[in-house]
Amino acid sequence: MLTLLLILLPIAAGVLTLLSGERLAKQVALVSGLAVLGVAIAAWLQFDPAAGTQFSFKYAWLASGGISFAAGIDGISLVLVLLTTFLTPLIILSAFNHDYRKPASFYSLILFMEAALIGVFTATDAFLFYLFFEAALIPVYFLAAIWGGENRLKVTFKFFIYTIFGSLLMLVGLVYLYYQTPGTHTSEITAFYALQLSKQVQGFIFWAFFIAFAIKMPLFPFHTWQPDTYTESPTPATMLLSGIMLKMGVYGLIRFLLPIVPGGMEVWGTMAMVLSVIGIIYGSIIAIQQSDMKRLIAYSSFAHVGLMAAGVFSYSINGLQGALIQMLAHGINVIGLFFIIDIIYSRTKTRYLDQLGGITQSTPHLSVYFMILLLGSVALPLTNGFVGEFLLLSSVFQYDGWLGAIAGLTIILGSVYMLRLFQKSMFGPRSKWVEGFQDLTMSERAVLLPLVIMVFWIGIYPNTFLKLTEPAVSQLLQMVNN
Amino acid sequence: MYPIILLSVLGIVTLFLGFSKSKNILLPAVLFFLVLALASNFVEWNKGPLLYFYDMLRVDNLTLAFNGIVLLSAFMIVAISGGFQDNPDSEPAEYFGLMLFSLVGALMMIGFEHMIMLFIGVEILSVAMYILTGSNKRNLRSNEAALKYFLMGAFATGFMLFGITLIYGATGSFKIAHIQGFASNIQANSQPYILYAGLLLLLIGMLFKVSAAPFHFWTPDVYEGAPTIFTTFMSTIVKTAGFAALFRLLSTSFSGIYSFWWVVIAAIAVLTLLVGNIGATSQNSFKRMLAYSGISHAGYMLIALTALTKPSQSAIVFYSFAYSLSTICAFGVLMLVSKEKTFEGQPNERYEAFNGLAKQNPLLAFVLAVSMLSLAGIPLTAGFWGKFFIFTSAADRGIIWITVVAVLMSAVGIYYYFRVIIASYLREGDMIKIRVAPFYQLILLLATFLTILFGLAPGIFEGLI
Numbered sequence: 026m027l028t029l030l031l032i033l034l035p036i037a038a039g040v041l042t043l044l045s046g047e048r049l050a051k052q053v054a055l056v057s058g059l060a061v062l063g064v065a066i067a068a069w070l071q072f073d074p075a076a077g078t079q080f081s082f083k084y085a086w087l088a089s090g091g092i093s094f095a096a097g098i099d100g101i102s103l104v105l106v107l108l109t110t111f112l113t114p115l116i117i118l119s120a121f122n123h124d125y126r127k128p129a130s131f132y133s134l135i136l137f138m139e140a141a142l143i144g145v146f147t148a149t150d151a152f153l154f155y156l157f158f159e160a161a162l163i164p165v166y167f168l169a170a171i172w173g174g175e176n177r178l179k180v181t182f183k184f185f186i187y188t189i190f191g192s193l194l195m196l197v198g199l200v201y202l203y204y205q206t207p208g209t210h211t212s213e214i215t216a217f218y219a220l221q222l223s224k225q226v227q228g229f230i231f232w233a234f235f236i237a238f239a240i241k242m243p244l245f246p247f248h249t250w251q252p253d254t255y256t257e258s259p260t261p262a263t264m265l266l267s268g269i270m271l272k273m274g275v276y277g278l279i280r281f282l283l284p285i286v287p288g289g290m291e292v293w294g295t296m297a298m299v300l301s302v303i304g305i306i307y308g309s310i311i312a313i314q315q316s317d318m319k320r321l322i323a324y325s326s327f328a329h330v331g332l333m334a335a336g337v338f339s340y341s342i343n344g345l346q347g348a349l350i351q352m353l354a355h356g357i358n359v360i361g362l363f364f365i366i367d368i369i370y371s372r373t374k375t376r377y378l379d380q381l382g383g384i385t386q387s388t389p390h391l392s393v394y395f396m397i398l399l400l401g402s403v404a405l406p407l408t409n410g411f412v413g414e415f416l417l418l419s420s421v422f423q424y425d426g427w428l429g430a431i432a433g434l435t436i437i438l439g440s441v442y443m444l445r446l447f448q449k450s451m452f453g454p455r456s457k458w459v460e461g462f463q464d465l466t467m468s469e470r471a472v473l474l475p476l477v478i479m480v481f482w483i484g485i486y487p488n489t490f491l492k493l494t495e496p497a498v499s500q501l502l503q504m505v506n507n
Numbered sequence: 508m509y510p511i512i513l514l515s516v517l518g519i520v521t522l523f524l525g526f527s528k529s530k531n532i533l534l535p536a537v538l539f540f541l542v543l544a545l546a547s548n549f550v551e552w553n554k555g556p557l558l559y560f561y562d563m564l565r566v567d568n569l570t571l572a573f574n575g576i577v578l579l580s581a582f583m584i585v586a587i588s589g590g591f592q593d594n595p596d597s598e599p600a601e602y603f604g605l606m607l608f609s610l611v612g613a614l615m616m617i618g619f620e621h622m623i624m625l626f627i628g629v630e631i632l633s634v635a636m637y638i639l640t641g642s643n644k645r646n647l648r649s650n651e652a653a654l655k656y657f658l659m660g661a662f663a664t665g666f667m668l669f670g671i672t673l674i675y676g677a678t679g680s681f682k683i684a685h686i687q688g689f690a691s692n693i694q695a696n697s698q699p700y701i702l703y704a705g706l707l708l709l710l711i712g713m714l715f716k717v718s719a720a721p722f723h724f725w726t727p728d729v730y731e732g733a734p735t736i737f738t739t740f741m742s743t744i745v746k747t748a749g750f751a752a753l754f755r756l757l758s759t760s761f762s763g764i765y766s767f768w769w770v771v772i773a774a775i776a777v778l779t780l781l782v783g784n785i786g787a788t789s790q791n792s793f794k795r796m797l798a799y800s801g802i803s804h805a806g807y808m809l810i811a812l813t814a815l816t817k818p819s820q821s822a823i824v825f826y827s828f829a830y831s832l833s834t835i836c837a838f839g840v841l842m843l844v845s846k847e848k849t850f851e852g853q854p855n856e857r858y859e860a861f862n863g864l865a866k867q868n869p870l871l872a873f874v875l876a877v878s879m880l881s882l883a884g885i886p887l888t889a890g891f892w893g894k895f896f897i898f899t900s901a902a903d904r905g906i907i908w909i910t911v912v913a914v915l916m917s918a919v920g921i922y923y924y925f926r927v928i929i930a931s932y933l934r935e936g937d938m939i940k941i942r943v944a945p946f947y948q949l950i951l952l953l954a955t956f957l958t959i960l961f962g963l964a965p966g967i968f969e970g971l972i
Contacts, residue, residue: 085966086964086965086966087965087966088966090899155886156886156887159886160886160887163885167932170929170932170933171932171933178929178933182925182929185921186918186922189918189921190915190918193914193915193917193918194911194914196895196898197898197902197910200895200898200899200902200910201902201907203899203902204899204902229907
């Protein structure tokens with residue numbers, strides 16, 4: 026029942042926010058975001074990693090069709106639910122500085138998004154998963170299209186059509202699998218796992234799922250919507266997109282692609298791996314050349330997600346564990362970085378590195394927080410990025426030495442663009458744009474402090490989270506190998 | 508059977524009501540007639556297959572479900588017509604009379620058990636539609652549309668009649684049951700090719716009525732030229748009745764030669780999807796876009812015919828229902844908005860007319876948005892489940908490639924449906940507050956409510972048929 030509460034509470038909170046009027050909206054949204062986090066933590070405390078899927082519920086939806094409204098939480102779901110519920114209040118809080126017009130709609134959309142994301146991460150019925158997968162798109166589309174930058178209509182439209190195209194392909198795959206289930210058809214994910222599909226069919230299903238998830242993450246060469254959308258969206262929407270929504274894609278790979286079509290992975294896995302590695306390098310190189318800070322982080326995010334995908338496609342316990350922990354780390358870092366860029370932008374009205382410089386002279390707090398998040402992102406040992414990146418690279422290396430070596434360049438390239446970002450904006454002579462730059466306010470610190478705590482927590486003692494996912498991951502791999 | 512008799516009589520009554528001094532009585536009277544017909548329709552629910560008029564008309568739950576959709580749509584359309592009071596030239600009694608008569612035709616098409624009944628049904632429905640299309644006498648576009656519709660429709664009827672003749676020639680009967688017996692024993696029969704030719708010609712006639720490609724050329728012009736209220740009628744009721752008839756035709760009479768016709772229908776389905784969706788993307792007029800979208804929806808429904816499985820029966824009913832609800836909403840909002848704005852002296856039916864709708868008329872914008880989402884097949888609307896059921900029926904039959912085409916085309920569909928949502932929610936415009944009559948509003952809200960209700964719980968529908 027906790028799962029149902031986790032899905033319904035943000036919906037109720039969203040409606041409440043909408044009704045609470047323009048003045049109270051943000052407070053109501055924040056409090057309800059924290060309440061959802063409280064429920065998630067309660068689930069965490071009761072969670073037994075060894076016990077498989079827990080807190081399940083199931084209501085018949087289309088009784089004769091075997092489609093049900095069913096969800097539950099296992100280790101993999103739990104870390105992502107924790108990530109979602111942890112980040113959402115911070116995203117809401119980060120928006121406090123801005124006077125977004127129509128705040129009630131704005132904050133309620135964030136909460137609706139949260140509900141859909143939790144639904145995606147907990148659904149145990151494939152069609153329910155699909156519904157939430159699509160439903161998550163609508164709030165973020167409106168967030169980006171109403172409150173975004175100048176080109177928002179064109180850019181978000183492209184984003185919307187791109188991602189929905191992918192989802193529709195997945196729908197075909199799901200429908201097909203549904204009809205392969207024996208007896209009265211059912212759409213339970215576990216029933217899909219049990220299917221014995223021919224090699225050729227697995228190949229097709231692989232593509233249906235792969236394209237859907239690759240667009241969502243995005244993987245090379247399906248990424249063209251991403252930098253524009255990230256840049257044009259208002260920062261909270263960018264945070265939702267990069268911090269949480271792209272994890273839907275990686276989660277989909279782990280939950281659907283690997284276990285359902287291992288045969289397809291055998292045939293096409295190498296290709297997927299190569300595409301992932303190309304994405305890592307390609308994203309990093311473009312990131313080095315960016316002058317717009319938001320775009321730079323967008324491309325870095327694209328590179329990081331390539332590494333996660335490579336880990337998943339490596340088919341190993343290290344790869345999967347690494348991908349999961351890296352999802353947490355990336356969510357935390359990228360949200361922090363986008364927030365800091367938003368702070369810089371709102372004070373200087375520019376995001377271009379050429380126009381910035383010397384911010385650090387007046388901002389000890391900002392500089393420290395920025396540096397920590399940035400180091401987390403370049404995977405310095407004892408920060409959160411290191412754990413994931415280490416596991417991921419080792420798994421890619423085991424898969425293929427050459428690919429591992431190429432993917433390993435990400436650490437060097439990552440340091441290049443990240444340190445360049447820091448150096449150009451924070452050090453050097455003080456530019457005219459940064460005159461009178463104020464250090465962090467209390468509410469800004471309230472956003473960054475939890476993030477930094479998490480950077481160290483995951484970096485120093487990753488076992489808190491690794492041991493949550495370990496049984497689920499090894500069970501998954503066992504099933505695939507059989 | 509009751510609604511057919513009732514509507515025939517009440518149609519004449521409506522014409523007589525036109526002689527009364529007060530035109531205000533007409534609208535409530537016609538609405539009452541339709542409620543009566545709708546209620547009488549369900550008297551025979553679960554009484555299970557009944558045959559009437561020397562076995563020429565069949566009443567079973569499937570018939571009644573289609574009848575229900577058609578009658579409910581008609582009720583909503585009449586309700587939002589507002590009695591045609593804003594146009595002094597109009598002849599409401601005649602319009603309503605014709606609408607009621609055309610419904611008789613639609614019901615005959617839905618319940619036919621005999622080819623002659625099908626033909627008469629098609630003709631009754633079509634002739635009424637030809638007249639209504641041209642009812643805006645002073646508008647050149649309306650006249651042109653009526654002529655075009657009539658000429659092409661007459662041709663289509665010719666094909667159809669020829670087809671029926673050949674089928675008669677091959678089988679010696681007009682009765683569905685006899686034809687079915689003949690077709691399912693095709694090897695032993697001497698004249699299968701005449702039957703094949705007859706079926707193809709009959710299909711041409713029927714596919715014209717539901718505006719499937721390549722028999723769709725009249726659709727955009729006629730939809731655009733006809734007064735919007737009759738366009739709504741055409742795109743919902745004619746289509747539903749047409750598909751009900753096609754379904755009965757193919758699932759019973761010709762189920763024996765499935766292997767012959769399924770390829771034809773599949774090819775036409777793909778072509779229709781391509782023409783409808785790609786055609787719709789390049790339109791600047793919302794009304795023309797809806798015409799192309801109507802073509803594309805015919806394509807989706809043809810997929811259910813191609814599959815012809817047990818699920819495809821309920822899929823086609825569900826789809827017709829979802830499609831009718833959304834189409835009525837879309838045209839309903841269009842009528843309100845285009846009345847307030849003009850473009851080159853005509854009501855403005857372009858996308859720009861909707862700019863800024865959400866700010867001044869949030870309710871209308873919401874109704875429009877839900878209907879567009881449903882037509883686009885976004886989850887949690889009835890339209891999603893409609894598509895879903897159709898896709899599953901095709902997958903059940905193992906025709907997965909056609910589903911892939913349909914899915915690609917759905918993604919194209921999102922492009923043009925969202926243009927309206929973008930215009931009304933995200934673009935600035937000088938929209939004025941539109942006054943909506945309470946009853947009109949009620950109907951729009953009812954349709955929206957049903958769209959969302961069936962989107963959340965499609966199971967309600969299940970088990971009905």
